[in-house]
Amino acid sequence: MKNGNKPVIGILAVQGDYEAHGRMLARLGVEHRFVFRKADLEGLGGLILPGGESSTMLKFLDQEGLREAVVKFAREGGAIFGTCAGVILLAKEVKNPVQKSLGLADLTVVRNAYGRQLSSHVAQAESKLGEAPLEMVFIRAPILERVGDDVEVLAEYQGNPVLVRQGRVLAATFHPELTDNPTVHMAFLKMIGNGA
Secondary structure, rough: EEOOOOEEEEEEOOOOOOHHHHHHHHHHOEEEEOOOOOOHOOOOEEEOOOOHHHHHHHHHHOOHHHHHHHOOOOHOOOOEEEOOOHHHHHHHEEEEOOOOOOOOOOEEEEEEOOHHHHOEEEEEEEOOOOEEEEEEEEEOOEEEEOOOOOEEEEEEOOOOOEEEEEEEEEEEEHHHHOOOOOHHHHHHHHHHHOOO
């Protein structure tokens, strides 16, 4: 799980922005590995489910037997961080259209809420992670329609939760890896370091 005193972080490398997550972790001096198969989960302290197309990612997880492996990883204490499509994978319920998911976070997510790629934008909002506002890159972002009672909302934008934490799961509907600000990734690493 650890390389010296630092956790090794896995990044699901099916499609999407997984390389950007890798660059952010490298900037922070954190060892990472791309996850393609079940064996790649061995020894990880945390796992990032990046943006991309959630139904394609889910199909890959099923084909490689990774769906059950990721759920087992989480249930055995592994920390998971999902961004954009990764949040859809983590959610308990997915709408518009209905889709299967991993069910690891008590969230109801609405897919395709902002329509086409042209709906993408950059915003700033306050968060519980620090005094400075977070830069948030939204790319066809899902909307968190419902968060469970034990889900902590860390940031909101236009009245919607956009960054939440439940136990050892962190979920951002935006793409922090596409900014220069490492705050969200550092919060994920802190979750792993604290064991909670």
